[in-house]
Amino acid sequence: MSLETLGFLARWAHLALAVAVVGACAVLLVGGRSDRPTARAWEDHVLRWLRRLVLLALASGALLLAYQAAYLSGRAAAAFEGRTLALVLFETQAGHVWLVRHGVLLLLFALVSLRADVDRPLDWVAGRGQALVLGAGALGLVAAGGHAAAVKPDPWPAVTIDAVHLLATGIWVGGLLPLALLLRAASREEGADARPYAVLAARRFSRLALAAVVALVVSGTGNVVTQIGSVAALVGTPYGRLLLAKLGLLLPILALAAVNRRRLVPALSGEAATVGRPAMRRLARFVTAEAMLALLVVAIGAALGMTPPARHQQPDWPFAFRLSLGALQSAPELRLRALIGSQVAVVGMAAALAALVIRSRRGPWLASAAVLAGLGLGLGLPPLAIDAYPTTYVRPRVPYQAASIAQGARLYREHCAACHGRSGAGDGDRAATLPRRPPDLRSPHTAQHTAGDLFWWITGGIPRAAMPAFGDRLGAEARWDLVNFVRALGADTAARTLGPGVEPGRPWLVAPDFTFAVGPTPARALKDYRGRRIVLLVLYTLPDSRPRLAQLAANYNVLALLGVEVVAVPGDAAPDAIRRLGADPLILFPIVTEGAREIAAAYGLFARAPHAEFLIDRQGYVRARWAPETAPVRELNLLLADIQELNQEKAATPAADEHVH
Template identity: 30%
Template sequence: MELATLRFVESVLSALAVGLLLLPRLIEEDGARFKKPVAAAAVLRLLLGFGLIVASARNIIPAGRPLDSAALLQFIFGTLIGKAWVATQVLAAVFAAAALLRLRVKNLWLDRATLGLGLAVLAVVSVTGHAVDDSLPIYTQLSFPFHTLAGLTWIGGLLGLVYWMITGRGKPPEEAWRLAERWSLVAKAAMVIVLISGLVLAWETVGSFGFMLATPYGRLLTVKLALLCAALLLALSLARYLTLAGSKKSFDFAWYGKIGGFEGACALGLLFIAGWIATITPAAHETNVYWPLPFRVTWAGTWGLKVTPWIDPTWQWGVAGAALAVVAGLAWFAPALAAAMGFAPLPRLRDWRKYSTSALALAAAVCGTVSLSVQAYPETYTDPPIAYTAASVKRGYETFQANCIACHGVTGEGNGPMAKGLPVAPADLTAPHVATHTLGDIFHWLTYGGQSGVMPAFADTVTEDERWDLINFLTVLSNSNQSRFLSPKGVIQWLVAPNFALDDPKGEIDDVEKLRGVPTLVSFARCKPEEAGFADRVASLNAAAETVKAMGAHHVTDYFGECPADPSALTPSHPDATELTYSLINHYLDEPVVNEIPEGHFLIDRSGYVRARFRHFGTDDGNLALLKAQIALTAKEPIVYVSPHQH
């Protein structure tokens, strides 16, 4: 909180200085009466920057180590954020020097240069926060300075405008009107930049809509958005005043300054939260996840499933919401409809429609939300602490076999030996509906028991890590039905390839995820010379190896028996676990489920999705040509970074 408070004060000083520099330029005023406040704000911001360096160092240096000069120097010159602070302070020092020089020198170009330096100071505020994360995409890193520059310019100009209105009541009303009108244009442009860059940043730092309420970062961002909406409503009233006021000569300094002050208060609250957000973990990387509501809104889990008309509550609430929305629209246009039909307008009809339309719209929104809602739990948006790997899937498979097959069956289709005697049929864990639940929902049911009350709680019999391993297994199992349609012709990106460890003689690549960026063919085979078709299988494996090498793709082989070795291929560290995991998505239509892969090849694209599956490469089946085409296609596609835990 200390660091957030210091950042807030620093930002206010910088923004106010820029606002007082900018506003006079809008109406060609010399701004002489603002020179001292600008200089004072610039110098105070510079001095406060040194305190921020110390506070940032204390926030990063381990608690057990004293913050002495050596530790401070190590932070300043040995960390990226420390170097960013030094660069920011240098720029702030130049800005302060220019602001002080303006007290003695009256020069238009000096004023312009000082304003430019101030804007630069506002822009670089972001590089001392999350923007220094070099793992972020370049468009996100560029969005940070644009977001802070536009936002702080708006806040600084707004505060400066209020200050101008308070201190400039002796000015002609026409001049105040002109300033307000021109500032309105600047504020609108700044808001457009803030909204666009804010959406880009939220996309990268929040991760999902659920994290807006499930994480500290998201909850602060939600409050920030609420304050922004309040500020925009107040800004709308100011803009409406300029549009509807009768005369420029009747400009009301007091009213405009008061409403502007309220907007400024919202802006300051927003700025404080922004400074706070800059010091905490982004929602997308947060491990302290807690969902506070008993429900969540989801399309996939409601209307995305088969909805039965008249009977299903989802359908009933949805239709009610749509009907109320239509009635709200009719109520809003009631005066116009009455006039069009020749009825005399009722004096109170226009006032009545405001309240009725608002009430009906609110009721429609509530009904729509209910129709899209499903039950949720505190763990709903919790992300698994256990990596999504073949080793974890194998452990989850073993836990499933030991605890779940009596009801859910060996294949997870809900057909276990105890299933018929249960009051509620066990869920088919291979069905598409499984993907509509979050992994946190499944963890909750495994821990505390299922929704129907039939499935018992496993908190006392299965450890937490085993439950997450089981969820990783269920993630693969839930894809088994859809994966039957994988073919050599390729599919869209939907199936994330389970990760697994690799043995690399060079020690450079330790798992499949490290191969992303280039298409990878993962080949499985069991070769026994005494079996029929051994020669064909060997020829198929050799053809696959030669094709992959010729196309510049990676090759991973998980072979058992006397299969031909590919010298350029990598091999899994845990071949049994890898084969078991991929056997779950190696199902074919009308064929029994087996946990071994006699021969199978999975093409993984640059982003880590399974895109095609080949059973065999024969001389005349065309599969080699399809493999070449799929490798060439996926090699050109852009990389999409997606969490493997997203269904």
């Protein structure tokens, strides 16, 4: 058996035992104290089991710790080395959580082993209540050592939500078996004395379980948002698929629970011989079946704890299509169909909701609502479908940076320009020989495809359009460089819609990140200015740019006061750019001597002019662009007004993403 399997089994056992401990404590407390002999016998029985469960939980916890040591050190032998175990226990957060949890479990064991006198109600409540609190602590703290604790920057909301999820599981799932024991004991001929007690306990537990299920759904949704985050991650990663399996398994359990709650629990108080006792026997069987199925759900939960969360995995899209509103832009004739379909579906869903609220004739209502919703979806969704590929939702491995775009531009000229044309217009020399004219890469249509789509085509080619595959000729990074370059081409077209001044509150054009250095000083990145300064990026060419640089230099103190850093990039990337500018005028803002070539290549795509200026806001978006071909260089007083506009803006937009989409 592999180490991984052992680790999984230990985790499953530990989780299931901790869940059972909480459930047993909860059921004892919910049932309340009873003087009936059968009920007392049942309570003793559950307490005996509770002691064993706590001991087993401690043992499986020790196994889990050994597995953790072996896993972290990469050697199976480390599971038995004192030094590695101590390292895991005292130097990792999971180790600290382990120590606290097992301390709590030891306390719980001491409490349940204590044969204390609980004849008086106050003592009984104190003892059982304390057991539940300790058990809940041991189970809920599992969240503080799992995936939720690794959420950045603030893990506490995620840990709280996960702890609620665990506790709700403990109360509902863990309580099923002890309840089944009670029902079975009370349904026997000689257990008649405890029958009222069992009926009361079943009713109370049924209410509690319903609340727990609601808490499970709410906290589970929260977990999905923090650990998965997107549909692609749900269907395209092992973590997401495990979760789908868990949800699939949950359906029959919920169906069983619904039958128990609506049919069997109300029947318990019926006439004993014909209705009450048979219902109680059947309820005991159903509840046991529910618990067994739930044990499998806990197994998937344990497996989820050992699987990297979907958010951090590259999704592998399993379908050949995806749904996108962008599909309607290229096919306007389908818009009406999509609109009608969506409205019919909305009416169907509203009818379904209404059917759930109104009690009479629920069946026919629900059925017709479902038909209506299905019809609407069938009508409205197909027009939204567009082709998709396994890499469609993959995150680019290379960030959107000037260096990557410059490298992509080089590769493009070498491998792509012959067909796609130097500018990306699809007018290369060999374009005419192709079965289909290459598309204009600069058009908005290109932007509707995901970066993963572009990566797929570059990697595998498009046979029907005679586009060759580059997967075996270019490395993955080079292919992502090409994707970044194509994105920058599209951004160029989009950038033409930027007005001459800053449009308030509308950042959308992501500024490619870049790194630069001034002489021998350490390299800086555009990203370093995020949230701190506005950057005026100046691509210049001597001698024509000298008057403008002199003007900016003379007003550098005012610009600095308004929170602006001026970064000047020589278009010819001369390493002695500072010397060439000379001592007059006195220029003190950074003149880029390293990294200029990449910046000029990338930002040159947005403005093919000897002198161009870009105003980049604190979130990393280009907010204005001035190049003589589109808009004359901004007069200083207007530039200062633009900067004031940015300074007055509230940072509502999230910072620009480092990767293209």
